[in-house]
Amino acid sequence: MNLADLGQLLFPHIxxxxxxxxxxYPKRNLPEGAKVTRFAPSPTGFLHIGxxxxxxxxxRLAHQSGGVFMLRIEDTDKKREVEDGVSGIIDGLNAFGIHxxxxxxxxxxxxxxxxxxxxxxxxxxxxxxxxxxxxxxxAYPCFCTEEEISEIRATQEAEKELPGYYGKYAKCRDLTxxxxxxxxxxxxxxxxxxxxxxNSEKRISFKDGIRGNIEMxxxxxxxxxxxxxxxxxxxxxxxxxxxxxxxxxxxRGDEWISSVPIHLQLFYCLSLKPPKYAHIAPIMKMDGDxxxxxxxxxxxxxxxxxxxxxxxxxxxxxxxxxxxxxxxxEDFKKQNKNADWRDFPLQMNKMSNSGCLFxxxxxxxxxxxxxxxxxxxxxxxxxxxxxxxxDKELFGLLxxxxxxxxxxxxxxxxxxxxxxxxxxxxxxxxxxxxxxxxLFNPTYELPQNLNVEDIKKIASAYIDRYNPSLNKExxxxxxxxxxxxVGFAREVKEYKQNxxxxxxxxGDVSSVIRVGVTGRMKSPDLHGILxxxxxxxxxxxxxxxxxxx
Numbered sequence: 145m146n147l148a149d150l151g152q153l154l155f156p157h158i159x160x161x162x163x164x165x166x167x168x169y170p171k172r173n174l175p176e177g178a179k180v181t182r183f184a185p186s187p188t189g190f191l192h193i194g195x196x197x198x199x200x201x202x203x204r205l206a207h208q209s210g211g212v213f214m215l216r217i218e219d220t221d222k223k224r225e226v227e228d229g230v231s232g233i234i235d236g237l238n239a240f241g242i243h244x245x246x247x248x249x250x251x252x253x254x255x256x257x258x259x260x261x262x263x264x265x266x267x268x269x270x271x272x273x274x275x276x277x278x279x280x281x282x283a284y285p286c287f288c289t290e291e292e293i294s295e296i297r298a299t300q301e302a303e304k305e306l307p308g309y310y311g312k313y314a315k316c317r318d319l320t321x322x323x324x325x326x327x328x329x330x331x332x333x334x335x336x337x338x339x340x341x342x343n344s345e346k347r348i349s350f351k352d353g354i355r356g357n358i359e360m361x362x363x364x365x366x367x368x369x370x371x372x373x374x375x376x377x378x379x380x381x382x383x384x385x386x387x388x389x390x391x392x393x394x395x396r397g398d399e400w401i402s403s404v405p406i407h408l409q410l411f412y413c414l415s416l417k418p419p420k421y422a423h424i425a426p427i428m429k430m431d432g433d434x435x436x437x438x439x440x441x442x443x444x445x446x447x448x449x450x451x452x453x454x455x456x457x458x459x460x461x462x463x464x465x466x467x468x469x470x471x472x473x474e475d476f477k478k479q480n481k482n483a484d485w486r487d488f489p490l491q492m493n494k495m496s497n498s499g500c501l502f503x504x505x506x507x508x509x510x511x512x513x514x515x516x517x518x519x520x521x522x523x524x525x526x527x528x529x530x531x532x533x534x535d536k537e538l539f540g541l542l543x544x545x546x547x548x549x550x551x552x553x554x555x556x557x558x559x560x561x562x563x564x565x566x567x568x569x570x571x572x573x574x575x576x577x578x579x580x581x582x583l584f585n586p587t588y589e590l591p592q593n594l595n596v597e598d599i600k601k602i603a604s605a606y607i608d609r610y611n612p613s614l615n616k617e618x619x620x621x622x623x624x625x626x627x628x629x630v631g632f633a634r635e636v637k638e639y640k641q642n643x644x645x646x647x648x649x650x651g652d653v654s655s656v657i658r659v660g661v662t663g664r665m666k667s668p669d670l671h672g673i674l675x676x677x678x679x680x681x682x683x684x685x686x687x688x689x690x691x692x693x
Contacts, residue, residue, distance in 0.1 A: 147279050148279065150278060150324065154278065154328075155274070155275040161276065169389065169390075174211060178392075179206050180206065180391050181202035181206040181214070181391065181394075182247070183202050183237075184214075185217070186224070187225050187230045187232070188225055189440065190232055190449060192438070192447065193445065193447070193451075194397065195236075196236060197427060197500075199242050200462060200469070203242050204466075204490040207243070212246060213244060213245050213246075214246040215233070215246075216385065216389070217263065218263050219264045220263050220264065220376060222264075228251075231251040232449075240458045241458055247259070270369075270370065270376040271370065271374060274336055281339065282339050283336055284319070284339055285324055285334040285335070285336055286309070286314075286315075286336070286368075308365035309367075310365045310366055314366050335368045335372055336369045342362040342363045342409060344361070347362060348360055348361075348404075348405050348408060350421060353395070353421065354493070355422075358404070360405050367406055379407060383418075386419050387414075387417075392419055393419055394420070396421075396424065398425055401423050426500075435499065437499075453570075454568050456569075457511055457515060457526060459514060460507070462485050464506070464511075466490065467510070470494045481517060508568065509567070512565075515567070516564045524542065524553050527542060527572050528542045530569035534570070535573065541580050541582070541583075548676065555673065565668070578662040578664065579676065584685075586664075588692070588693055589663065591659065593652065600690050602630055603656055605626060605630055606660075610682045619671050623653055630653070631646065634649075634650060636649045658673075660690075661673065661674065
């Protein structure tokens with residue numbers, strides 16, 4: 145067969161060669177050891193937390209080596225593409241501080257000199273390399289229909305053979321030029337397949353950056369390179385894109401391990417140097433007594449948008465993911481409490497091979513620790529920004545009086561042992577509902593060790609007693625005086641020595657006032673709460689309390 149004639153028949157519009165593109169996309173000039181990585185999702189659904197995890201790992205390994213992190217959109221599956229799929233991916237990465245050096249930085253904006261970074265706009269590039277394979281005798285057109293492919297698959301299943309288009313099943317592999325030309329003139333659709341040089345008796349080996357040495361059977365399947373519309377499959381496109389864009393490390397989910405023999409064979413056939421591969425274990429969760437992957441259908445926390453809607457602080461989510469990636473991150477944070485997560489040296493060889501167990505409770509605890517170490521002003525700003533998009537009522541309350549908002553977030557916020565009330569911003573309204581009159585609707589959780597008459601006596605005695613001019617020490621001494629006046633022990637120690645002599649102690653007096661003012665047995669610093677509410681509001685609430693219990 146005259147391959148030049150076949151190339152002209154199938155690709156008459158392709159006049160460039162791979163060399164033309166190597167000149168257009170020259171090798172990168174980067175420091176030795178710099179990694180060029182990419183996150184290359186398909187816009188076929190929401191950004192999964194596993195996608196954010198993979199993007200974070202790629203971004204960290206690139207940036208901490210002085211390299212480049214790209215966002216490339218692999219939109220070759222047009223049937224499954226969803227509206228706003230691209231913007232959803234970009235917004236998800238931006239929301240959690242993943243900095244993109246090249247590729248898509250907004251829905252309609254790309255940066256970088258190795259684009260376009262949208263696969264559907266690179267068809268001519270792929271067809272150029274496909275034509276080159278054809279001219280080398282390493283590709284051929286296949287006219288088999290979907291029904292014929294299904295019949296082949298059914299036969300292979302029945303005979304328990306390797307599935308795929310190869311060997312005796314590759315019906316179009318040895319068509320003559322005349323047969324190919326006739327079918328094309330008849331308008332019969334076709335795909336372009338790789339003429340695999342693989343041998344079923346041989347095995348390939350490669351070093352995975354996370355899992356170490358892996359050995360697998362060589363690929364013998366004549367995989368599809370170009371679909372009937374001339375758009376490439378993922379396998380073919382990634383080999384060309386990663387070469388031209390200078391990708392040094394392909395770091396992706398472990399579901400792609402089985403494709404490595406195909407990918408290495410493609411690089412070999414294209415006479416290109418393959419990147420280094422590393423495969424990330426999936427994010428898992430407990431389901432009863434067993435583990436399973438996070439499901440897009442079953443688990444709301446699978447979507448990255450869930451964390452924005454719930455109001456998890458972005459740095460808290462990222463730090464939790466880093467802890468899943470490298471378990472020594474937690475020790476790093478203990479030793480460097482105020483360090484930025486970008487200061488942590490992420491290492492591929494410390495990543496799990498078996499799957500990372502995702503625990504929302506632990507992530508919430510990490511976020512609580514994160515928020516507890518921040519200033520009241522920072523907490524106010526972050527809560528306000530979240531509420532602007534997700535809770536208009538809370539936004540209005542916080543926006544109305546910044547000084548008041550900062551004051552309530554400052555309760556018990558001290559460097560020695562800060563209070564850890566908040567793990568996410570959607571907890572603000574419930575946590576501090578007692579600080580806003582419009583939200584205050586108490587059910588009154590009464591102290592169990594006191595009778596109602598004593599509770600009313602204490603609350604009634606304090607209605608006109610609160611003095612906002614007293615500092616904390618003076619205020620507590622006044623509570624001790626009140627305790628004595630209503631027959632309670634002035635000191636807790638005194639009560640413990642003679643428990644039968646008193647109905648309670650000063651701590652119980654404080655608890656009654658706390659319940660009357662906040663509706664709760666537990667709250668931050670009571671002195672601070674009373675001061676923030678003011679004498680008139682304290683009086684009004686205690687009057688209401690006495691009346692309703």
